[in-house]
Amino acid sequence: MRISDYFFVDAKKILSPNFSDREKNVDLIVLHSISLPEGEYDNDNVEDLFMNKLNFDLHSSFQDLRNVKVSAHLYIKRDGTIIQFVPFNKCAWHAGESIFKGRKNCNEFSIGIEIQGKVDEEYTREQYENLKKIVDALKKFFQLNDVVAHSEISPERKKDPGPLFDWSKLDEN
Numbered sequence: 813m814r815i816s817d818y819f820f821v822d823a824k825k826i827l828s829p830n831f832s833d834r835e836k837n838v839d840l841i842v843l844h845s846i847s848l849p850e851g852e853y854d855n856d857n858v859e860d861l862f863m864n865k866l867n868f869d870l871h872s873s874f875q876d877l878r879n880v881k882v883s884a885h886l887y888i889k890r891d892g893t894i895i896q897f898v899p900f901n902k903c904a905w906h907a908g909e910s911i912f913k914g915r916k917n918c919n920e921f922s923i924g925i926e927i928q929g930k931v932d933e934e935y936t937r938e939q940y941e942n943l944k945k946i947v948d949a950l951k952k953f954f955q956l957n958d959v960v961a962h963s964e965i966s967p968e969r970k971k972d973p974g975p976l977f978d979w980s981k982l983d984e985n
């Protein structure tokens with residue numbers, strides 16, 4: 813998985829306006845899960861959310877998202893499709909209030925990866941395969957070791973990617 817100009821060459825690019833300048837080194841990867849509506853996958857609603865283009869009238873659960881501005885560097889859909897919204901040298905807005913090893917605001921020093929899914933459903937083989945390639949490439953590129961769940965850095969608010977996420981899949985050779 814090759815990186816050029818802070819983008820994965822093989823990712824589909826959709827540039828989100830939701831990012832900020834980075835002033836700290838990247839030394840953390842944060843894994844998330846998301847689907848809109850929850851558990852429904854055959855749509856582009858997450859892409860639309862990250863582009864501030866979501867039609868909030870599509871579903872009652874979207875009402876809470878009206879004033880939310882969020883993004884992630886990467887999003888892996890159920891079929892393994894990889895979309896990059898923010899270059900790695902900018903901060904994406906994925907973690908919110910968060911703390912890792914005593915350091916707050918994890919967006920400032922992390923890469924955020926959203927996996928299409930929900931906390932009580934298995935992720936797909938295609939997602940694990942591409943996630944592993946992504947994580948391996950980012951570890952090498954940034955010389956980083958730490959990969960955490962959103963639930964670890966925002967334990968009071970978040971449960972993703974959840975207990976069904978198989979961390980051992982990231983260690984396989």
Ligand SMILES: [Zn+2]
Binds near residue numbers: 843844845906962970
């Ligand atoms: Zn999350």
